[in-house]
Structure formats: structure tokens, C-alpha cells
Amino acid sequence: MRPTMTYASVSILAFCAGTAVSFLTLPLWITFAINVAKEGNRTDWLSLFATIMGSLITGGVAATAIYFAWRAVMRQSRLTLVTREEDWIAARFPD
Secondary structure, X not given: OOOOOOHXXXXXXXXXXXXXXXXXXXXXXXXHXXXXXXXXXXXXXXXXXXXXXXXXXXXXXXXXXXXXXXXXXXHHHHHHHHHHHHHHHHHHOOO
8 A cells, every 4th residue: 555645744845845945055045145245235135134034934934833723623623523423323323
């Protein structure tokens, strides 16, 4: 039997792929940031860079929180449905 891909395995794979791409492209965007900082006032570029990175990190954390909250709600709704079905069976077919 072939193993199935779960949401957890897909999210771990996506995280690893994103991390690998970030590290492979690190020299490109760091070189760009250093060259841009040499041309003008460094505080302007550094604050822009910090704002963009902060927004991306915050968005990633929010997306992760939304995903896990959605998973918990779906699991709870399935559990409620199973519990109601078990109660219905117990009422119809007493021991």
C-alpha cells in the first residue's frame, strides 16, 4: 500500500522547500541590499527592509495560526458528528 500525503507532511515539505530556496537565493538579495544601502541613506533602506521582512514573517505566522485553527475546528466538528451518531445508535438499539 502506498503511503498517503497528509496535511502535516505537505506543510513540512513546503516549509523545507521555502527554507532551501531562501538559503539558495540569500547571496542575491543580500548583495542587492548592500549595494542599495551604499547608494543612499542607510536608515531609509534598512527601515524599509525591516518593514517588509516583518510583514512577511507576521503573515507567515498568521497563516500558520489560521491553518491550525481550521484543522482544530474541522476535527472538533467531526468529533461532534461521531458523538451524535453514537448517541443516536445507543438510543435506537439499547444494550
